Amino acid sequence: MNTQNLIRPALANSLGSALAVSLFAVVAVTPAKAAGVDAGTLIENTATATYVDGTGPQTVDSNTVSVRVDELLDVTVTSLDAGPIGTATGDEVLTFEITNQGNGPEAFELTAEPAVAGNDFDTTVDGIAVDTNGNGTYDPGVDQILTAPETTAVLDADETLTVFVLVTVPASATDTQESDVELTVEAVTGTGAPGTSFAGQGVSGGDAIVGTTGADATATGSLLVGITTVDLVKSVTIVDPFGGTSAVPGSVVTFTISAEVVGSGSVDNLIVTDAFPADTTYVAGTLTLAGGALTDASGDDAGEATATGISVDLGTVAGGTTQAITFDVTID
Amino acid sequence: MKLLGKICAALMVIAIPAAPAFAQDNAIELSGDVMAVKSSTDAAGNETTELVEPTVIVPGDRLIFGTDYTNSSDETVTNFVVTNPLPSAVALAVDADPALIVSVDGGQNWGVLSALTVSSEDGASRSAQHADVTHVRWTLASVAPGESGRLEYPAIIR
Numbered sequence: 001m002n003t004q005n006l007i008r009p010a011l012a013n014s015l016g017s018a019l020a021v022s023l024f025a026v027v028a029v030t031p032a033k034a035a036g037v038d039a040g041t042l043i044e045n046t047a048t049a050t051y052v053d054g055t056g057p058q059t060v061d062s063n064t065v066s067v068r069v070d071e072l073l074d075v076t077v078t079s080l081d082a083g084p085i086g087t088a089t090g091d092e093v094l095t096f097e098i099t100n101q102g103n104g105p106e107a108f109e110l111t112a113e114p115a116v117a118g119n120d121f122d123t124t125v126d127g128i129a130v131d132t133n134g135n136g137t138y139d140p141g142v143d144q145i146l147t148a149p150e151t152t153a154v155l156d157a158d159e160t161l162t163v164f165v166l167v168t169v170p171a172s173a174t175d176t177q178e179s180d181v182e183l184t185v186e187a188v189t190g191t192g193a194p195g196t197s198f199a200g201q202g203v204s205g206g207d208a209i210v211g212t213t214g215a216d217a218t219a220t221g222s223l224l225v226g227i228t229t230v231d232l233v234k235s236v237t238i239v240d241p242f243g244g245t246s247a248v249p250g251s252v253v254t255f256t257i258s259a260e261v262v263g264s265g266s267v268d269n270l271i272v273t274d275a276f277p278a279d280t281t282y283v284a285g286t287l288t289l290a291g292g293a294l295t296d297a298s299g300d301d302a303g304e305a306t307a308t309g310i311s312v313d314l315g316t317v318a319g320g321t322t323q324a325i326t327f328d329v330t331i332d
Numbered sequence: 333m334k335l336l337g338k339i340c341a342a343l344m345v346i347a348i349p350a351a352p353a354f355a356q357d358n359a360i361e362l363s364g365d366v367m368a369v370k371s372s373t374d375a376a377g378n379e380t381t382e383l384v385e386p387t388v389i390v391p392g393d394r395l396i397f398g399t400d401y402t403n404s405s406d407e408t409v410t411n412f413v414v415t416n417p418l419p420s421a422v423a424l425a426v427d428a429d430p431a432l433i434v435s436v437d438g439g440q441n442w443g444v445l446s447a448l449t450v451s452s453e454d455g456a457s458r459s460a461q462h463a464d465v466t467h468v469r470w471t472l473a474s475v476a477p478g479e480s481g482r483l484e485y486p487a488i489i490r
Contacts, residue, residue: 035391036390036391036392036489036490037391037421037489037490041421042421043366043395043419043421043422043489044419045364045366045397045416045418045419046364046416046417047362047364047399047414047415047416047483048362048414048415048416049360049362049401049412049413049414049415050411050412050413050415051359051360051409051410051411051412051413051475052409052410052411053359053405053407053409054407057411058358058359058360058409060358060360060361060362061362062362062363062364062399063362063363063364064364065364065365065366065397067366067368067386067389067395068389069389069390069391069421069489070388070389070390071390072390072391103390103391197388207388209388209390211390
């Protein structure tokens with residue numbers, strides 16, 4: 001027993017220095033982290049003196065002083081949306097990225113606040129989901145929805161996590177209204193003024209210290225309602241064979257369909273179709289869009305004329321624009 | 333178990349003073365210490381710094397590593413050189429004495445920092461920075477009997 005006890009300190013010392021060497025080696029090859037050296041890292045310092053005395057060259061080491069790096073609690077969160085998300089009423093997804101700016105592993109509690117000063121309307125928060133498959137896009141049924149209190153898994157130092165705030169835009173929202181949603185992220189260990197200390201709650205039983213971020217952060221995601229409508233107005237002019245405007249057999253009837261898109265958003269795949277009236281015959285080659293002629297054939301341009309009517313594909317049309325389509329028929 | 337623990341503790345206590353007993357064979361004794369520098373600003377806006385025990389330290393904090401030396405023999409020693417490898421978790425503070433002799437290559441080449449260069453992997457060479465320093469070194473031509481002194485360098489936790 002005594003023998004074992006006697007050798008124990010020596011063994012412990014050699015293990016300690018071996019550990020220290022390996023720790024430092026890891027630090028040396030790892031790129032510098034934003035948050036600095038990892039919590040729990042031992043900093044050990046030993047000086048060595050060489051000199052010459054009466055018996056020749058000598059070497060002596062100092063004692064080794066050792067301090068352990070404590071855990072710094074820091075976090076940032078940013079909106080990954082390029083700007084306000086254009087939305088209609090219904091479900092919408094806001095995307096945020098959380099970064100553990102501290103130097104140790106830490107989990108974070110998330111709070112989404114839909115009632116933000118200046119909002120034209122408030123959304124309803126349906127949940128917060130984690131980008132489980134890491135593709136940056138919310139995938140229902142794949143990306144895990146957090147349960148209250150919404151808390152992330154433990155993130156390593158410098159690790160980032162993408163989260164989604166799932167909201168519902170109320171039916172009462174109207175075109176051009178805006179609404180912000182705030183996501184607040186707080187270190188689970190604790191938050192507070194920079195320098196606030198949580199004794200014994202850091203890595204390896206060390207202390208956890210609140211860093212410059214206060215160990216909490218807030219980012220804002222924005223929604224912009226774009227409700228867009230399409231108004232079609234059809235008008236007609238008639239030229240009869242005698243230079244008048246009577247609707248008689250042989251009169252040429254020009255129909256004009258004005259497609260007006262109203263609202264701040266845009267509409268996709270806007271296709272305008274119109275059937276030829278009974279007892280009329282389409283005048284081949286008279287289909288126009290915005291003053292330019294379109295062929296009657298299908299596929300070569302935006303428009304086509306068939307035996308029964310015309311069809312013009314306007315594609316994606318921004319709000320605030322009006323396009324006119326015309327075609328001629330003769331009265332049989 | 334308690335008794336065993338006490339025996340063990342007693343042996344540990346004995347073992348620690350035993351180490352310097354061997355060191356008495358050396359003419360020079362070295363004693364290292366480390367302190368943290370904490371700065372605070374009072375109500376009048378004056379910044380004061382004080383040295384405190386490094387009980388709580390985080391990246392960015394400033395440490396002072398010190399080594400006290402004493403010639404406890406009755407003869408003068410010569411060519412006294414104290415070499416201190418920097419722990420890799422710290423960087424030499426930028427306000428360290430510019431005349432300090434340092435190495436940026438693990439102790440192969442020495443000089444004042446402004447005279448040293450670092451070559452990168454692509455072969456290019458640049459001026460050495462404080463963060464490149466791997467070792468610091470002090471040289472004294474001689475230390476008389478009974479003479480003592482203190483050597484310090486400031487460092488920032490990376």
